[in-house]
Every structure is written in C-alpha cells, then in structure tokens.
Amino acid sequence: MMTSEIATRYLDYFQKNDHTIVPSASLVSDDPSILFTIAGMVPFIPFLTGVVPAPYARAADVQKCIRTNDIEEVGKTARHGTFFQMLGNWSFGDYFKEGAIGYAWELLTSSEADGGLGFDERDLWVTVYEDDDEAARLWHRIAGLPADRIQRMGKDDNYWSTGQPGPAGPCSEIYFDRGPAYGRDGGPAVDDSRFTEIWNLVFMQDLIADVKSKTDFAIVGELPKKNIDTGMGLERVAFIKQGVENMYEIDQVRPVLDRAEALSGRRYGASHEDDVRYRVIADHIRSSLMLLSDGVTPSNEGRGYILRRLMRRSVRAMRLLGVDGPSFPELFTASRDAMASAYPVVVDDWARISQYAYAEEETFLRTLAAGSTILDLAVSQTKDAGAFALPGAEAFLLHDTYGFPIDLTMEVAEEAGLSVDREAFDALMLEQRTRAKADAKSRKRAIADLSVYRDFRAHGETVFTGYTDLETESNVLGILVEGLPAQRATQGQIAEVILAETALYAESGGQVADKGVIVGPGYELEVLDVQKPVPGLVSHTVEVTSGEVGLGQAATSVVDAVNRRAARQAHSATHLVHAALRDTLGRTATQAGSLNRAGYLRFDFAWGQALSPETKTEIEEIANNAVRDNLEVTTRVLSLSEAKELGAMALFGEKYGDVVRMVDIGGPWSRELCAGTHVSTSAEVGIISLVGESSVGASNRRVEALVGQDAFRELAAERAIVSQLTSVLKTPRENLPARIAELTASLKAAEKRIASFEAKLLGERVPELVSSATSAGPFRAVTASVGRAASADDLRGLVLQVRDRLGSGPAVVALGAEVGERPVVIVATSESARAAGAKAGVLAKTAAGLLGGGGGGRDDVAQGGGTDVSALPVALEAIVRALEATHA
Structure with missing residues (x-):
C-alpha cells in the first residue's frame, strides 16, 4: 500500500465520520518557543488549551513535522526520521475515550476492500496509563483484546502534557508486533523494537500544576471540556504495510537512497556503516526538500541553520561513500519525484527550491576544500610538535567556524597517523549546546504564558x-x-x-x-x-x-497619521520592487523576507549572484515607472483557492487562512496576498531610491531602498555633495568621474614614488645593520627598530638582505618598524641557526605577544604584529633573551 494511499484512506474514513479535514500547517511553527512544527498537535494547541475557540467539534489531518533532537540516531534505527507525517484525529469537547478507541480500532482492522488498513487483530497490542481503568475496559469491550495484550505503563510512557501547567491527560498507544525475527515476545513493555508504536491516543482530561518534570507534577482538577488528540505515524504504517525493513525504504524515501547507491557504486545492504549513511542521505534530502518548499532557506541561525545542517550532513555522508563532487541535482530530483503526488508544491516551486539546494552544496564543497587546507596545516603542526592527537580545540574550531564535520576531521587525522582528542572536542560541543539551551530557555521564559x-x-x-x-x-x-x-x-x-x-x-x-x-x-x-x-x-x-x-x-x-502614511508608501513600494525584480530577473526571484517601516524597505529575494549596476538601475527604473503611471491599488477579500487561481503570490514565511486579502497594483502586474496597509494609487508612493544591494547567504540577495520623503532627502543630500565637488574641483558635473579617476591615479603614483624612496632609504641601512650584529648565545643576532616602513614586504626585504650578508654562520635577524601606525616585527634565521634551535615562527610569536597581537610562520621567515608601537624595543629584547635561553 503506497504511502499516499494510506493517508487518503485515513482522511476518507474520518471524513465519513463527520470530521472536518484540515490541511497541513507549515513546517514553520507559529509557536514562538519552537522553530518547527515538531508534532501533529502543534497547530491545534490554541484549540486544545482553549486559548482560541475551536472552529470545529472534530477534525482530521495529515500534518508535516520536523524533529531534529534525535538527529544522531537517524539511519541507525527503523523509526528515527527528521521529516515525518502525522495522521491525526481531534475532538474538541465532542467524543472522548470510547469514540477515539472505536475509530482507531475500526480503521486499523477493517479490510482493505472496505477502505480500512487491513491489520490483523492478532498483531496489535495496546498500552494504557497505569491508573486508567476506563481505557483498559474500553479496549477489552470494543476490540476484544485479552488482558495480557493491554499493558499498563507509567507517566514516562503513557501520560501526555506540554511540560507546562495546563491541560494534560493519560494516553493509550497501539503497537504492531513485527514477529520473533525482530526481538523478544512479551509486548511493548518488553521490547519496543519488535513491537513498533503506530498510533497514540491522548485523552486530554486533566488540569496539571506545579510541573517540575515530565513525571513530577500535580493533577489539580478536570478540564471542563475534554479533548482527543491522536497521532499515527504515516511512515511507520507505510513501512509495515509495504513489507520493508524501515521508514527509509518506503516509496517516498527509497528512490533517494537508490540514487545515492548508484552515484557511489557501493551496494546498500553490504555494510552497516554505509547503510547508515545511505539512510541519513535519504532522510535528510527529503527533509531539506520539504523545508525549502515551506520557505526555509539555509543560513547560520535558527531554522536556516537546521536546514543547512541537514544538507551538509548529506554532503558529508556522500563524501564518506566516496562521492566528492556535486550530488544534489540527482538526489533532490529523486526526492521531488517521490514526494510530488503528496505535495505538488515541490514541483510547482522547483526552480526556487533547486536553486537554493544546489547553491548550498556548491558552497559547502568549497568549505570542505578550505577546511581541508586548514586541517592539513593543523595535522602538520601536531606532528611537528611530536604529538599523536590533534587538539580538540582545533577540531572544534574547524567544526564551529568552518563547518567542517568532526568525522571528516577524524578521517583525515587517522590517514595521517593521528587521533583526535575527542574528549576535549565533545566538552567544547557540550559547552556550546549548554549555552544555546540556556539562551533558548531564557527566550522561552521571556514569552508570556x-x-x-x-x-x-x-x-x-x-x-x-x-x-x-x-x-x-x-x-x-x-x-x-x-x-x-x-x-x-x-x-x-x-x-x-x-x-x-x-x-x-x-x-x-x-x-x-x-x-x-x-x-x-x-x-x-x-x-x-x-x-x-x-x-x-x-x-x-x-x-x-x-x-x-x-x-x-x-x-x-489613534494612529500617528504621518508615520502610517510613510509606512503605507514603503509597503506598497515593496510590492513594486518585488514586481520589478521578477520583471528583470525572472519568476525565480521570489521574496525570502522583507521589512517595511516609514520611509524604508528591505527586501530579500532568491538569487545567487550580485546585481550589476545596470540591473539595479533597471529595477529602480521599472519600479519608479510604475509610480509615474499612477496604477490603481485595489484590495479584495476572497478564498485562498480563488486568489491562487488569479495568480496571487503566496509569500513564504506567511500563514494564510481559507479567506485571504489580495492586493493588486496595476491589476495582475503586482498581485500578492497581503494583510498590510497600502496606498490608493502607486503615485502616492513618491520616489523609490535603491540605496543598497548585498548578499544574505549563498542564494539570497538583499536590496534596500528609501521611499517618499526619505528618498527625496537622500537624493537632495547627494546633489549637495555633487555640487560641492564641482565647486572644489572646478569641474562640470558630467566630468566628475573622469576628474576623480585622474586625481586617484595621481595619488597612487605619488604613493608609489614615496614607497620606492622609503624602500631605497631602508636598503641603504643594510651595512649599518650588519655591522651592529652582536652575540646572543651561539647566534650572531641583529635586532633593531628601523622607524617607519611603507609596508611589511619592504621590511621583510630588508631583513632578508641583512641575513644574507651575515654569512653562513648561525645568524638571526629581527627588525621592527611602524607600518600604517601599527608595529610589525619580521624575523629571519639562517640554515645553521635553525639547526641550532632558532625558529623564526616561535620568535615572532614571542615578540607579538608583547606588542598586543599575534604572529608566527615558518622556521626560516616569520612575522608578528600588534597594536602598541611603543613596545617594539621590549619585543626585540625578548627575542634576544629567547636566543640566549636557547644557548643555556
């Protein structure tokens, strides 16, 4: 039975039983305390808690969910997945335990010919809360289950709450017995690998308070309205009905696994480690596809970070399977085709989804290349120091700063004959997670109950x-x-x-x-x-x-009328800029975020490269032409389906009900779903002046604009600057670019002549510096501050000249200078000095520590610097002492 057929049978059954069929909410949760819709009940929380009156007495749905708290378990078990679909039926003060148990049992055990799921009654077990005698009696009476297949469990397993004071209640779980090949007999209380949970019925009847933990709370009363909240895992039912081993092998997931297998050339089923990688890829690619389809884009924070992590774990797993090049074009396409029948949006919005996915993979592959270079250096330094383990801090830096996965770090280190101080790495990771959890907890506390x-x-x-x-x-x-x-x-x-x-x-x-x-x-x-x-x-x-x-x-x-007028101008201008972008760049340049306030707009859109000056000018001109044309701005309230049929854009990150507000500017030229305030005609917007364009991620660009009076003031200020320049430079406005270019070229030429003169003066000091050489232990040393230098390269050239003039003996030259108002020290050693133990990198680092900065480099030539020019004499003296200590 195909996954989509299971979902259809479920919805058809409950529709026949007078349930309102509710479409899935977005994966992006409305709840400010969580990033994603992590369970089927999340969209119904306002109804279940009574904060918002339920618009229906009973409902059913197939809810998309994302859960990443067990991400490390993905691929290792039959049931852990990051994206999953939860089938649910809901009662808000209507039917209760008897109804929920009756519906569940009938749907599960009715024959497939009669529209049921066709489970054999002998394969089903249930658990109930240890004190819930009523549920146990109902299971026996309705389903005819014997007492030994109705197992009682404690609060940890069979009592549901949000973890906060409020509604809660016992639950009853339905399990499928996979047979003796999968574990011990004796029911779910004995072995939850053999007995797989497929459906959880929550009987929300209690009011709890004084919540200390999942199992430590006080039941302080009964709810005046008792609710039913159930959840059946679609993927779990699918892998049972399809006769496969796990959720990664069902029809909606397996095609990605098969494509990864073909790309790698390794057989699925031949190696446990490889099998886990295949399953990670299959799960994470599907999850990434679905997150992208709901408007989440890769970034370094929040939801975008979770998406980026999923995609990068997929790249990493492919690499560990031997695939170093791009694989997303094939993997995402396979996932799109597998999910299209259930979620047509993945096809309709494929151009945008694929653009983000492919750009993220390309970026991460470059990151891996850069991280490999940094890791190679760290490995070399570790071996040079005579150590056998790469420091945990180095591994954490690669992971945290460069996004370089720890298992790849371990793989490269192992190839070089090193281990990784995993204990130190894990401690740093734990410290980071603790900080993140504390931050999330503080944010959650900041949100009112x-x-x-x-x-x-x-x-x-x-x-x-x-x-x-x-x-x-x-x-x-x-x-x-x-x-x-x-x-x-x-x-x-x-x-x-x-x-x-x-x-x-x-x-x-x-x-x-x-x-x-x-x-x-x-x-x-x-x-x-x-x-x-x-x-x-x-x-x-x-x-x-x-x-x-x-x-x-x-x-x-009472609204501040002036501020509102300017805000309306900015919001309507945002729609005009969006339409102009799509006119210029094509329909894939869709909104990825926006901000409108009085006189200003910020607009993020899907695009992978910087806009040329000509393109920015064209976008600005199209938007201002729309202002000039005084287009009519109209709003209509209509059904979501009608609005979409008319071509209205539903913007990502926004939630829409069945009835929406559609804003037209110039008819279909700009047609978006929007609840904001707008002008009556486009001419009221005034001027739109693009003042900035930048990157906000691998596949997102941002334009910023001033609008109306603010735009006029900005243009007036620029006009005043141009007027001043024409006056000071005595040049007509149209000739200013050429005149400024001419002056800039003259300045650069003068700077080059000055630098050449300063370098010549430094070079003339070589004999003097050579003659100043003194003994420092076994070394002939030259240490001096030479005043100012045009660049560190000039100082480096002087140091090398002095070193070469000191002959083949053990010589060390350390010269300091002020370069651009900052102190710089260059150290060079001869071959025989290095043999005697003098290392330029160590000496430069010693000096830099006293200059208030850092330094290092090769053993023969190295550089250090800092912020305190006055400390140069002390820093150079420290090098002399270090050389004398080498002798000692």
Missing part, C-alpha cells in the same frame, strides 16, 4: 479598522502588567492593553507596528508596540503617560 490571553480571545477576534479609519472608539477588554492580568495600569507603568476594536496595525507581513496613542476618560497611553500574541487577538504594549486606565473603560485608538 499564552493562556493569559484565553479569556480575552473568548470574546472573539480583535476587529482591525485601520484599513479605513485612523481613529476607532472601543473599550478595554484586558490589561496585563508584567505578563499577569490586572484591573488597572497607572501612570509610568508599562502594560499590555487588549481592545475590542483597534485602528492600530499589529506587526506582520514585514510591516512594523503603527505608532500612536490610546486615549480615554482621564488617561493617555503611548503605544510602544502592537502584536498578535495568539491568532486573531491584538495586544498593545503601552506606557501610561497620564492618568489611570482600567478594565471596561472607553478607549480610542
């Missing part, structure tokens, strides 16, 4: 009137002070205020929040921020500047 918004959201969604009004009368529904509900807020306090209606725009879609005030009888509040802490609810962070605001009072939200 969303349950405080439950009562406010129960009044309905906040009505936003700001599309048409800049002032709106309402009343105060809620006040939060320091994250806790309050009756009032007084002068000087910072508080959150919830209104029934507001004219103030909450930050979203790249547009920053409005500025403004909230006023009422006897009080005034300065609005500091406007956000949507939970879907449909707007919260205003305010400072009480006068009086006292209390619950139930009248309140009028």
